[in-house]
Amino acid sequence: MKRTILLTGRTGQVGSELLRLLPAIGEVVAPDRHELDLLNPDSIGRTVREIQPELIVNAAAFTAVDAAETQEAQAHAINANAPEVLAEEAKKIGAAVVHYSTDYVFDGSKRTPYEEADTAVPINVYGKTKLAGEQAVQATGVPHLIFRTAWVYSTRGRNFLRTILRLATEKEELRVVRDQFGAPTWSRAIAEATVKILAQLTRQDTSATNSFSRVSGSYHLTAAGETSWYDFAGAILEEAAHLSPAVAWFEEATRGRPLITRRIIPITTAEYPTPAARPAFSVLSNSHLIRTFGVELPHWREQLHLMFEPERSSQIR
C-alpha cells in the first residue's frame, strides 16, 4: 500500500520541487492555499483528518522577510501557529512531520558555520516567527525533521536571483551588499535532499513514525560553501552570460530583454537599509545532516551552474 503524504506550499520555491519528487515515495495530496488556508486552524485539522496522511511535509511559510516586520500577526500565524497545529494533528493520527526553517534564526555574530546546538537569537520578526514554529513542532513530541535552509532561489517566485536578472535588464550598474555571508541554495537541491532522506526512512517496512523517531530533530540543510550577496550576484550574471540556448524560465525572468549591467559595485549593509535586519553571517554547518543521513548538498556555485543548464532546468515546470 502506498503512503499518503500531505504537502503544503505546492506553489512555493521548495514546495513546487517537492511536488515533482515526492511521488517517488508516496501518494501526494497537495492542497493549495484556497483548499487549505494555514491561517485557519480549523481547516488544518479538518484536512489532516480527511486525508489521514502518514507524513506531513510543510513547505508553506510567510517568507517575505521585510513585510514580516509590519505583518507580525500574519507571519506568526503561518510560521508558528500553523506548524504547531499540523504537528498536533499529525501526532493524533500517528503521522510524522517534515518542516522547514531558516538560517535567520541566528543573529549572525559567529564567524564559523553555525551548528544545530548553537543558540538561536533571531534579529528580525521573520526569524522570530520561524524559531517559534520550530519550538512549537518540537514541543508537540511528534516524530519530526526540521530542515533549516538558507538563501533559497529558484526559477520561480520572488528571490534574489530573479531580482538580479530583472535589474540587469534595467541598469548598467548594480549596487550589491558584500558584508553579509551565507550559502545560496537551489530549491531543487533542497527537495532532492529531502526526498533522499525520506526514501531512506520509508524504505523499511515499518511505519514512517517509527523510523522518524530514531532521527527526530533539527538539521541544517544548505548548499556547501559560502559567499556574499555581491559575489552571488556576480556568479548569476556570469552564468547568464554563458546561457545558450535560452531557457523558458530565464526568458520569463528577463522578459526577453538583453542584460545591460556592466559593473557590480560592492556596498555595505549600512548603505542598503531594509525594514528587517539581516544576520551578517548565517552560514550553517551541514555536518549533522551528512553524519546522520550521508546526504550532502553540492557547493552553491555548482548548484547555480546546474540551474542554468538547459537540460536540467527544462525539467522545471
Ligand SMILES: NC(=O)c1ccc[n+]([C@@H]2O[C@H](COP(=O)([O-])OP(=O)(O)OC[C@H]3O[C@@H](n4cnc5c(N)ncnc54)[C@H](OP(=O)(O)O)[C@@H]3O)[C@@H](O)[C@H]2O)c1
Ligand atoms: N526563501 C528563502 O530564502 C528561505 C530561506 C531560508 C528558509 N526558507 C524556508 O524554506 C521553506 C520554503 O520556502 P520557499 O522559499 O519555498 O517559500 P515561498 O516560495 O515563499 O512559498 C511559500 C508557500 O507557502 C504558501 N502559503 C503562504 N501562506 C499560506 C497560507 N496562509 N495558507 C496556505 N499556504 C500558504 C504559498 O502559497 P501562495 O503561492 O498561494 O502564496 C507558497 O506555496 C519555508 O519554511 C521558508 O521559511 C526560505
